[in-house]
Ligand SMILES: [Fe+2]
């Protein structure tokens with residue numbers, strides 16, 4: 001048996017103005033067919049207005065074991081959120 | 095169910111890691127493919143999701159049987175869309191299984207070699223148009239019972255596949271019920287066909303949930319890992335309680351003389367299906383086992399040149415600019 005069709009990650013823009021969102025993956029021999037398959041597999045009920053297909057092998061992902069060093073540094077920087085600051089009532093909306 | 099009698103795999107992992115893993119599941123966290131997981135969790139899921147995927151794909155066959163013979167163009171278009179959805183369900187699930195380190199071709203080959211199973215229900219024939227109604231109403235109805243709670247399963251890709259699938263399933267059940275309703279309110283011959291379809295599909299539908307697993311260690315482990323959300327008996331009871339009033343509405347008789355409402359438990363008492371028959375079907379001795387596997391084998395063999403040809407074409411396109419330089 002010869003090589004299996006490679007895997008592609010599928011991203012769909014649900015409506016105009018929204019980001020493309022990852023919806024799943026599928027197998028296809030090339031980008032053109034990945035696009036056609038994505039249309040059939042992921043937009044049978046008007047789920048999208050635009051599709052991106054990306055070879056799965058082209059995606060670099062952060063590793064779960066790096067979760068601490070990657071994301072913890074932002075946890076103690078609460079002043080990045082507007083709710084950190086007290087604004088006097090008299091000032092009203094800011 | 096679409097995955098029946100899935101044995102949980104033994105796990106020989108570091109007890110400390112196992113406890114931390116269980117704590118994450120108990121806290122309702124989702125487990126993602128690259129994260130640490132017990133070997134048993136991974137293997138059990140491959141078997142369960144793979145079996146579920148195979149069921150979606152093989153499940154296209156009994157219904158596909160009627161696409162060319164649907165009684166109207168509208169019914170034909172609806173059935174075609176339903177069967178196409180099932181192909182999609184198979185694909186979502188194969189992809190979920192693949193995140194666990196098995197390839198789709200490996201899963202297909204395991205099915206064809208008889209090393210993996212699909213749901214017993216698809217080994218029954220669809221003899222009349224009313225059977226297509228019964229399949230949508232009862233078989234998809236039973237599948238929904240199982241799939242709705244599985245949306246909360248602990249494994250992220252499986253949960254997301256289930257969410258997509260559940261969005262599409264209620265169309266399946268409704269189109270089946272709609273066919274049954276037309277038949278049940280039709281001519282005497284049509285009513286007879288509807289009743290006959292219910293007679294033949296009732297017990298095989300109850301079998302879909304699998305035998306009682308109240309005392310099964312495998313089920314207990316799977317429930318702890320949240321890859322099984324309810325016992326088989328719980329789901330079967332829910333299915334009966336939901337379906338009996340629908341049958342009454344249709345004016346059809348559930349083929350069980352011992353069926354009665356039990357006010358104390360707030361559910362119906364009903365007869366168990368013939369479990370010997372169930373085990374025979376699982377062993378490969380159901381009415382259509384040979385035909386179903388032969389159809390899958392033929393599709394796999396006949397499609398080989400297409401799969402290979404498209405790969406060769408893609409490789410050629412890819413290398414073309416380099417060769418021209
Ligand atoms: Fe399905």
Ligand SMILES: [Fe+2]
Nearest residue numbers: 180234263266
């Ligand atoms: Fe379905």
